[in-house]
Amino acid sequence: MSGNGASSSSLNMISGEDVVNNNLSALVVDDSPLLRLLHDIHLKKYGLKVQVAENGKVAVDLFHLGASFDLVLMDKEMPVMNGVEATKELRAMGVTSMIVGVTSKNGPGEQQAFMEAGLDYCFEKPLTPEIISFLLEELNKHNNKN
Amino acid sequence: MDLVQLQRQLVDYRTSLYHEGFLDEQFTQLQSLQDENNPDFVVEVVSLFFEDSERLLNELSKALEQQVIDFKRMDAQVHQLKGSSSSIGAHRVQKLCIVFRNYCEAQNVEGCLKCLQQVKHEYGIIKTKLESMFQLEQQILNAGGSIPV
Numbered sequence: 001m002s003g004n005g006a007s008s009s010s011l012n013m014i015s016g017e018d019v020v021n022n023n024l025s026a027l028v029v030d031d032s033p034l035l036r037l038l039h040d041i042h043l044k045k046y047g048l049k050v051q052v053a054e055n056g057k058v059a060v061d062l063f064h065l066g067a068s069f070d071l072v073l074m075d076k077e078m079p080v081m082n083g084v085e086a087t088k089e090l091r092a093m094g095v096t097s098m099i100v101g102v103t104s105k106n107g108p109g110e111q112q113a114f115m116e117a118g119l120d121y122c123f124e125k126p127l128t129p130e131i132i133s134f135l136l137e138e139l140n141k142h143n144n145k146n
Numbered sequence: 147m148d149l150v151q152l153q154r155q156l157v158d159y160r161t162s163l164y165h166e167g168f169l170d171e172q173f174t175q176l177q178s179l180q181d182e183n184n185p186d187f188v189v190e191v192v193s194l195f196f197e198d199s200e201r202l203l204n205e206l207s208k209a210l211e212q213q214v215i216d217f218k219r220m221d222a223q224v225h226q227l228k229g230s231s232s233s234i235g236a237h238r239v240q241k242l243c244i245v246f247r248n249y250c251e252a253q254n255v256e257g258c259l260k261c262l263q264q265v266k267h268e269y270g271i272i273k274t275k276l277e278s279m280f281q282l283e284q285q286i287l288n289a290g291g292s293i294p295v
Contacts, residue, residue: 032198032226032229032230032233033194033198034191034194034195034198034230034233034234035229035230035233037190037191037194038176038179038191038233041179041184041187042179045179045181077222077225104225104228104229104232125229125232125233126172126175126232126233128175129175129178
């Protein structure tokens with residue numbers, strides 16, 4: 001599921017408050033301070049521990065240093081290293097975190113290229129509470145299996 | 147003006163911003179993220195939007211004054227402005243950015259110049275309106291009241 005233009009009704013929504021997320025960590029990768037703050041606060045409201053990175057290279061370097069995150073929100077267009085390159089590099093390193101691409105309203109072709117880099121999902125920014133609830137539910141399902 | 151009147155004025159003012167298309171539901175979502183742990187969240191995010199926008203609008207103005215216009219760089223800047231305006235629900239600014247990007251792609255100088263003026267105009271309006279709204283909120287808090295949802 002790419003999540004491209006996924007409507008709220010097609011997602012299995014539960015309230016984020018219904019899900020305990022105290023053990024989940026997230027990395028928000030975006031060159032916009034505004035988007036970093038927005039997604040940071042949004043995810044913290046759901047109980048996640050959040051770090052931020054201003055471009056793909058900072059994100060990749062964090063993983064090289066041994067950091068790990070359950071969820072990575074990856075912006076597509078960033079200076080130094082963009083989201084497509086960063087995602088490819090993380091997957092080549094063996095990173096199995098859920099990586100969710102966050103894009104502007106581009107055509108389906110652009111999201112497709114981003115998905116092919118190794119994303120689990122791709123959504124338009126900014127993420128809505130419904131999308132975040134869906135992602136956290138998926139993360140919790142995945143963690144409960146392991 | 148007493149507290150109840152101030153609160154009513156704020157509700158009416160906010161409603162008009164949505165009704166007139168200045169703000170969209172994304173601003174409502176922003177407000178929903180503000181709580182006792184992040185009491186100034188909306189003001190912080192909107193302040194970032196103001197800083198971002200003013201920087202980008204300056205850069206776009208300079209770019210269009212150059213002999214050789216770098217449309218690709220301009221497009222990237224308009225893309226950023228579109229992203230941040232969308233994130234705070236600044237609907238009219240966001241819509242104009244979409245048009246602006248089309249002109250950048252077409253390398254249409256006249257179109258870009260016209261769009262830049264329109265974006266500056268709409269940005270100026272939304273900035274004034276949001277600042278007025280925050281002032282009204284502060285008056286309510288200073289009077290010992292709470293901000294109506």
